[in-house]
Amino acid sequence: MGDGPPSIWEWIGRNWDTGRVDSISNLLTDHLTMSLVPIVLALVLALPLGLACVRWRWLYQPTSGFMNVVYALPSLPVFMLLISVTGLSQTTVIIPLTFYGMAVLIPAVVDGLNSVPDHVRQSAVAMGFTPLRRLLQVELPIAVPVVLAGMRVVAVSSISLVSVGALIGQGGLGGLFTRAYQNPFMPPVIVGIVLIVALALVADGLLVLAQRLLTPWVRARKGTAS
Amino acid sequence: MNWLTSFFAWLVEFFGNGDNWAGSGGIPARLLEHLEFSALALLLAVLIAVPLGLVIGHTGRGEVLVVISANLARALPTLGLLVMFVLLLGTASIWPVIIPLVLLSVPPILVNTYEGVKGVDPELRDAAYGMGLRGGQVLGRVLVPVALPLILLGCRLSAIQVVATTTVASYTGLGGLGRYVIDGFATKDYASVVGGSVLIVLFALVVQVLFALAQRVAVSPGVSQRSKVR
Amino acid sequence: MITFDSVTKRYPDGTVAVDHLSLEAPTGEITVFVGPSGCGKTTSLRMINRMIDASEGRILLDGEPVQNIDPPTLRRGIGYVIQQAGLFPHRKIVDNVATVPYLLGWDRKKARARAMELLERVGLDPAFAGRYPFQLSGGQQQRVGVARALAADPPVLLMDEPFSAVDPIVRTSLQDELLRLQSELNKTIVFVTHDIDEAIKLGDRVAVLRVGGKLAQLADPKTLLSEPADDFVREFLGHDRGIRRLQFVSTEGLRLRTDLTVTEDAGDSGDGAAEPWLLVVTGDGRPVGWRSGARPAGLEPYGTYVHGRDSMRAALDAALLSPSGCAVAVDGDGKVVGVATREALDAALAEAADG
Ligand SMILES: Nc1ncnc2c1ncn2[C@@H]1O[C@H](COP(=O)(O)OP(=O)(O)OP(=O)(O)O)[C@@H](O)[C@H]1O
Ligand SMILES: [Mg+2]
Numbered sequence: 001m002g003d004g005p006p007s008i009w010e011w012i013g014r015n016w017d018t019g020r021v022d023s024i025s026n027l028l029t030d031h032l033t034m035s036l037v038p039i040v041l042a043l044v045l046a047l048p049l050g051l052a053c054v055r056w057r058w059l060y061q062p063t064s065g066f067m068n069v070v071y072a073l074p075s076l077p078v079f080m081l082l083i084s085v086t087g088l089s090q091t092t093v094i095i096p097l098t099f100y101g102m103a104v105l106i107p108a109v110v111d112g113l114n115s116v117p118d119h120v121r122q123s124a125v126a127m128g129f130t131p132l133r134r135l136l137q138v139e140l141p142i143a144v145p146v147v148l149a150g151m152r153v154v155a156v157s158s159i160s161l162v163s164v165g166a167l168i169g170q171g172g173l174g175g176l177f178t179r180a181y182q183n184p185f186m187p188p189v190i191v192g193i194v195l196i197v198a199l200a201l202v203a204d205g206l207l208v209l210a211q212r213l214l215t216p217w218v219r220a221r222k223g224t225a226s
Numbered sequence: 227m228n229w230l231t232s233f234f235a236w237l238v239e240f241f242g243n244g245d246n247w248a249g250s251g252g253i254p255a256r257l258l259e260h261l262e263f264s265a266l267a268l269l270l271a272v273l274i275a276v277p278l279g280l281v282i283g284h285t286g287r288g289e290v291l292v293v294i295s296a297n298l299a300r301a302l303p304t305l306g307l308l309v310m311f312v313l314l315l316g317t318a319s320i321w322p323v324i325i326p327l328v329l330l331s332v333p334p335i336l337v338n339t340y341e342g343v344k345g346v347d348p349e350l351r352d353a354a355y356g357m358g359l360r361g362g363q364v365l366g367r368v369l370v371p372v373a374l375p376l377i378l379l380g381c382r383l384s385a386i387q388v389v390a391t392t393t394v395a396s397y398t399g400l401g402g403l404g405r406y407v408i409d410g411f412a413t414k415d416y417a418s419v420v421g422g423s424v425l426i427v428l429f430a431l432v433v434q435v436l437f438a439l440a441q442r443v444a445v446s447p448g449v450s451q452r453s454k455v456r
Numbered sequence: 457m458i459t460f461d462s463v464t465k466r467y468p469d470g471t472v473a474v475d476h477l478s479l480e481a482p483t484g485e486i487t488v489f490v491g492p493s494g495c496g497k498t499t500s501l502r503m504i505n506r507m508i509d510a511s512e513g514r515i516l517l518d519g520e521p522v523q524n525i526d527p528p529t530l531r532r533g534i535g536y537v538i539q540q541a542g543l544f545p546h547r548k549i550v551d552n553v554a555t556v557p558y559l560l561g562w563d564r565k566k567a568r569a570r571a572m573e574l575l576e577r578v579g580l581d582p583a584f585a586g587r588y589p590f591q592l593s594g595g596q597q598q599r600v601g602v603a604r605a606l607a608a609d610p611p612v613l614l615m616d617e618p619f620s621a622v623d624p625i626v627r628t629s630l631q632d633e634l635l636r637l638q639s640e641l642n643k644t645i646v647f648v649t650h651d652i653d654e655a656i657k658l659g660d661r662v663a664v665l666r667v668g669g670k671l672a673q674l675a676d677p678k679t680l681l682s683e684p685a686d687d688f689v690r691e692f693l694g695h696d697r698g699i700r701r702l703q704f705v706s707t708e709g710l711r712l713r714t715d716l717t718v719t720e721d722a723g724d725s726g727d728g729a730a731e732p733w734l735l736v737v738t739g740d741g742r743p744v745g746w747r748s749g750a751r752p753a754g755l756e757p758y759g760t761y762v763h764g765r766d767s768m769r770a771a772l773d774a775a776l777l778s779p780s781g782c783a784v785a786v787d788g789d790g791k792v793v794g795v796a797t798r799e800a801l802d803a804a805l806a807e808a809a810d811g
Binding site for chain 2 (some may be wrong): 067078168174180186200204
Binding site (some may be wrong): 356451 | 538542547559
């Protein structure tokens, strides 16, 4: 290419769907997989664990202590250490991100369930709810706003953290950063940052929407004068 | 359990190698570098974020700034930011790397300082003014001590962030423990990768313990409510 | 003396919280601001120590306009007690109390010694000094709040519903404590409450405010109860205004009969046999119970009041406690000095209703 560096749009057009592994569209798909799987897994695992911590209070201290330690571990060395177990695969990125997510979500689930006012719980008991129905129909719905607030944190940080995986060759859009560094060239960096921030914003927006749909009473209460 | 034996073999190889303990690329030197970069970035972040958070929380002005920075800091990919700054500013000094480090560690401190000051019971503020404390005295003698648990929490979260990002920053040429990991990975020297990773993990844990201790020492028992009654 | 000279407070949103308020809070007395919620009590109080600045008019502290004094300096000379006590959670009780002395630059030892003295003054065990606020009950915290306000011995004390967050029993004891303290200290106190009973109990003078921040009436409690200025004040005072007014009628003028007592163990007293009720007393003159002429076997309950010290309300209350319908008058030591019969009470009530 003797015509000097291409413009950013040109570069995107040329690299969007080359059919190669490192085309932008492929990286985007990889990125989505590696961030969405941990978000969902973290929620699925954190719910029962959080419930257990509320049910058996002694569990909470050790669990949250362990999760605090996990949360403090830097991602890159953890990826590196996992390579010897899970190889250079997406799993190596997905496992740590799931744990980071759980570190945020377990306390959120516990706080959410503890935020159910005692009089609400007791009147549910008095009306004859079985423990399971009480959990599903009364306690979990009340905990939803707190849990979703945690989900927003988890979603946004997972999406941006995936890119560190590029240093072990599994970073989704993060691959654009390593490529840009290796043959110094700005457009991939800009595209990578913009796409990742955009993904994060979309995920955040969807969760806000989910919160509105799942907890209509929260808004209704704000709307009416008390 | 194949990987476990090779894991220990690598550890022995890395830590048992006398060359790894000496010179500018030795473990003590790398450790010190890692400490220096992390401490520098954290210090700068504290110097920026704590006063800013105190003022915003105290006056209630500029709250949008807090919200935006908190969300942006989480969404911005650290590696991308590092590469961008290095491409823009070159690698002549450590600043192209330190600047993004600081940028990323400001928001957690800012948010928590702000929330801490904001969350102080208005009655308490009122009582402080009512007894004749001046604005600065109210901030320094009442708001900061009461908000201290959250301020320290913010610093702890930032420290986690800084230690991790310093590691990633080795990719763009910064020294520190990350060098073992990055260089080892590039040259398929897995002893280096594993040994370096273990060092970084230990480093991060020690930092956490130090913050937990600082919390115990600095926060008034009346605020943390864990005082033993004499 | 605190003087409100045609003071108006208009908030930025246009609310007129206080409207041309003029009144005086005399030195050494308790002046109570009372009125319905939102009538501007807090606003009026906080204009005194310039937590809020007046829009119009002047507030004078012993003749000096408070506008001329730097707010922190002004406030260090005025004690301030609020509802939740507002104690500093990060400081031990003794240091909380010593806050203003520290601000005034007292040395640590002196300030702490003063704080210890005050804790005792407000009826707190010195053992509390080393605790943190969260380790105290609400009532105890409120006492610390009062001690803290008194620490630098300010001549003026502002209290904004200080006792409204504690239960009625604790509140009563805090009120009694305040009256006892005031009898020793003679501070100029401005006290805000929305509870008219508290106002009448504590106030030397009571200012009733109506919504919109206008003064409805300023009077001593007795006058307030007997001569409410208008329907608003009358309604605010509530239904049993008449009974409550008896609180201010002395029992000194009550005529007592001394011929209705018999001593225990003194055998059957024949001389009083004509009376339907006789009060049995111990050898040293303490009441035991009423003996009914109809049922000489058992004793019936009695009620006492301290003659000359307690009010007519207490005497009436004592009478209603006994089937005899008579109140037992005792002296400060609890010894019977006589019996106030229904006829005597009737006469005194008639007199009270006239005056
Ligand atoms: N900062 C403010 N801005 C606007 N209006 C205010 C402000 N503070 C108080 N007000 C209004 O001024 C009026 C008087 O308020 P104030 O707090 O003095 O009432 P109060 O008599 O102490 O009532 P309460 O018994 O409920 O404490 C009220 O109508 C209130 O809504
Ligand atoms: Mg008020």
